[in-house]
Amino acid sequence: RKEVEQDPGPFNVPEGATVAFNCTYSNSASQSFFWYRQDCRKEPKLLMSVYSSGNEDGRFTAQLNRASQYISLLIRDSKLSDSATYLCVVNVEGGTASKLTFGTGTRLQVTL
Amino acid sequence: DAGVIQSPRHEVTEMGQEVTLRCKPISGHDYLFWYRQTMMRGLELLIYFNNNVPIDDSGMPEDRFSAKMPNASFSTLKIQPSEPRDSAVYFCASGSSSIYYEQFFGPGTRLTVL
Numbered sequence: 539r540k541e542v543e544q545d546p547g548p549f550n551v552p553e554g555a556t557v558a559f560n561c562t563y564s565n566s567a568s569q570s571f572f573w574y575r576q577d578c579r580k581e582p583k584l585l586m587s588v589y590s591s592g593n594e595d596g597r598f599t600a601q602l603n604r605a606s607q608y609i610s611l612l613i614r615d616s617k618l619s620d621s622a623t624y625l626c627v628v629n630v631e632g633g634t635a636s637k638l639t640f641g642t643g644t645r646l647q648v649t650l
Numbered sequence: 651d652a653g654v655i656q657s658p659r660h661e662v663t664e665m666g667q668e669v670t671l672r673c674k675p676i677s678g679h680d681y682l683f684w685y686r687q688t689m690m691r692g693l694e695l696l697i698y699f700n701n702n703v704p705i706d707d708s709g710m711p712e713d714r715f716s717a718k719m720p721n722a723s724f725s726t727l728k729i730q731p732s733e734p735r736d737s738a739v740y741f742c743a744s745g746s747s748s749i750y751y752e753q754f755f756g757p758g759t760r761l762t763v764l
Binding site: 570572581582584587625 | 752755
């Protein structure tokens with residue numbers, strides 16, 4: 539079983555739609571959780587951290603369910619510029635700036 | 651402020667040749683990571699350094715791969731001899747213990763081994 543699993547998609551949604559991505563992780567000792575975004579042929583960049591209580595950043599909402607070992611990302615009012623691959627990321631070891639495990643990503647395509 | 655710098659951006663080589671990828675991390679960062687990304691396997695951590703010391707190289711696929719960090723501003727990833735299955739995008743990332751968890755990625759080196 540992969541340490542971090544995501545539905546690869548693609549998710550094709552019209553502009554303005556709400557879309558949700560899910561991710562599961564296998565190690566119950568995992569400490570911290572993130573979503574990174576990767577545009578086509580570019581490097582990954584941090585989108586947002588995921589906190590136990592859930593957190594929101596503009597149109598983006600991230601949630602964590604430790605009991606089910608499940609992370610989600612909700613995007614409201616999708617924009618064309620949201621088209622990208624979204625990587626679910628888990629830090630197992632704790633500490634700062636240490637080892638991250640990346641999911642293979644979920645591709646989102648927002649259309650007119 | 652310059653981000654992570656990688657060179658070359660593209661490399662095409664023939665099987666059996668030595669390949670050296672280079673990385674300059676963001677000044678002041680004390681962590682450096684090398685990743686490989688393919689369609690099939692996604693983004694895989696190969697090795698990471700803290701204060702120029704290798705901490706975890708369990709992701710290095712085999713002895714053909716080696717990485718060094720002679721100083722805080724430079725790292726290399728070497729493949730010798732290269733094989734077609736090494737074709738991938740290789741990313742270098744850096745991070746700081748004072749910036750909780752965020753890793754900053756370079757633009758990557760796209761390697762093709764014929």
